Amino acid sequence: MSETQSMFNQHLPPLAERIRPGNINQFVGQEHLVGTEKILSMVMEKEQPFSMMFWGPPGSGKTTLARIIAKTAGADIHKLSAVSSGVKDLRKVIRQGEKNKDLGKLTILFIDEIHRFSKSQQDSLLNAVEDGTVILIGATTENPSFEIISPLLSRCKVLVLNPLSNTALDTILDYAFNTDIILQKNQIDLSQKIREQLIQSAGGDARKMLNTLEVSMHLISGKGTITEKILSEALQRRSQLYDKTGDYHYDTISAFIKAVRGSDPDAAIYWLAIMIEGGEKPEFIARRLVILASEDISNADPQGLTLAVSGFQAVHMIGMPEA
Numbered sequence: 001m002s003e004t005q006s007m008f009n010q011h012l013p014p015l016a017e018r019i020r021p022g023n024i025n026q027f028v029g030q031e032h033l034v035g036t037e038k039i040l041s042m043v044m045e046k047e048q049p050f051s052m053m054f055w056g057p058p059g060s061g062k063t064t065l066a067r068i069i070a071k072t073a074g075a076d077i078h079k080l081s082a083v084s085s086g087v088k089d090l091r092k093v094i095r096q097g098e099k100n101k102d103l104g105k106l107t108i109l110f111i112d113e114i115h116r117f118s119k120s121q122q123d124s125l126l127n128a129v130e131d132g133t134v135i136l137i138g139a140t141t142e143n144p145s146f147e148i149i150s151p152l153l154s155r156c157k158v159l160v161l162n163p164l165s166n167t168a169l170d171t172i173l174d175y176a177f178n179t180d181i182i183l184q185k186n187q188i189d190l191s192q193k194i195r196e197q198l199i200q201s202a203g204g205d206a207r208k209m210l211n212t213l214e215v216s217m218h219l220i221s222g223k224g225t226i227t228e229k230i231l232s233e234a235l236q237r238r239s240q241l242y243d244k245t246g247d248y249h250y251d252t253i254s255a256f257i258k259a260v261r262g263s264d265p266d267a268a269i270y271w272l273a274i275m276i277e278g279g280e281k282p283e284f285i286a287r288r289l290v291i292l293a294s295e296d297i298s299n300a301d302p303q304g305l306t307l308a309v310s311g312f313q314a315v316h317m318i319g320m321p322e323a
Contacts (some may be wrong), residue, residue, distance in 0.1 A: 012182070016210040019176050024068055029168040029206075030061055030161055037099045039159070040065065044072040046161035049108065051129050053135040053144045053153070056161025059205030065161075066110040069137065075106035082116035087124050097133040104269070114138035115147035122149045126320025129155045170199055172206050176213070188217065189225040197228070201235055249280070253288055260289070261296050282319070286312040 013017065021027045024034055024044055028069070033040045043049055049069050054062040063079075070077035078093045090109075097107035109125075129133045129152065136156060140147060144158050164172075173195065177183050190198075202209035215234040216226045250275055258265035273287060286308075293308035 014180075014211065015176060015214040016207045018182075019172075019210070020064055021068065021179050022071070027061065027064065027068065028171045029164045030065070033159055033161070034065075040069070046068060047073045049073050049075070049106070049135050049137075051156040053114070053138045053140065053148065053156045053158045054161055055140055055142075055144055055158055057141060057163050057204060059202070059207035059209075060161040060164060061206070063110070063112065063162060066108070066137045066139065066291060070108040070110070073106055073108070075108045075135070076100050077108045077110060079110045079112070081190070082111055082113045082121075085111075087121055089309055090121065090124050094128045094133055097128060108137060109134040110137045110139070112139050113141075115140040115142040115144070121147055122152050126151055126155070151177070164202075164206055165204070166199050169202055169204070169206060169209055171197075173199065173209065173213070176210060182217075186217070186223045188220075188223070191225075194226055194228060194231055197231060201231075248278075252278075253280075253285070256285070256286060257292055260292060282315045283312070286315040 024041065027034055028042075032038060035041060054065065056062055067077065069075075075095070078096070080089055080093070093107070093109050097109070100107045114122075120186070125134075125136060129136050136152075138144075138148070138156065144153055148156075177188075198209060198212060201212065209289075212231070212234050213226075216230050219230050219233060220226060252271055256268060256271035256275065259265075259271055274284065290305070290308045290312050293304040297304040
């Protein structure tokens with residue numbers, strides 16, 4: 001058994017966890033938050049964190065930033081997932097926060113996927129956040145205005161994280177090859193073309209990129225060349241970053257309608273493909289085209305509404321995939 005295979009069999013943490021930044025100088029991306037004289041850089045410089053909500057897509061750095069903030073402030077950090085935690089877990093952290101408060105120590109409660117908490121679960125946080133027993137850092141991929149109760153939201157600052165740029169992902173990839181012990185011990189050959197494909201396929205998600213790289217390493221037994229075929233096997237099928245009820249849903253249909261209105265067929269087909277691949281109901285798209293024909297085209301082309309209605313009826317009667 002090779003040394004690399006032996007390392008793989010030791011059940012090490014995933015690559016994304018192994019190279020997770022430990023301080024703000026190692027963090028890549030989100031310059032609007034962590035750049036010079038930006039809000040989070042100043043918060044960490046003064047070591048005075050406050051309750052906040054990180055709103056951004058997967059792999060954009062929400063968990064990492066929370067850990068760095070807690071470490072910089074010397075706080076006692078507790079991490080919960082809203083998927084698997086309940087009021088009992090929250091009360092346990094709050095009790096610890098009360099003890100820490102008496103000792104003059106900060107307590108940071110990081111809740112991943114906080115939008116999954118029910119209203120009553122969110123209610124249980126109000127007093128502790130209000131009196132400073134815990135500093136809440138919530139992470140969500142959904143719009144907090146819709147998913148977080150108003151009393152809790154008013155006690156937190158909402159900070160928006162963006163998908164990472166290809167430049168940022170390229171920097172993270174370099175950091176992985178330069179710091180991870182497994183990557184360093186093996187001569188992984190990654191051509192510029194494959195590197196670009198790996199970055200592009202991540203869609204702004206650093207975790208996805210690193211996970212794909214790690215799967216590719218497993219497929220070549222930890223040594224050798226990651227070819228286009230190997231990368232395709234590791235990727236399987238790229239899933240579109242699209243949700244059917246959240247912001248991406250409305251942003252994408254808006255982009256599609258604007259493309260049609262602006263007579264840009266290429267853009268219209270692109271956004272249409274994103275929605276179809278993402279599992280959007282074709283009736284929803286057809287309905288919006290009827291509205292477009294009525295409100296935006298109107299008398300400029302009287303046949304536009306008739307054509308849109310006929311298209312909607314055909315989609316409704318036939319359905320996918322023929323529609």
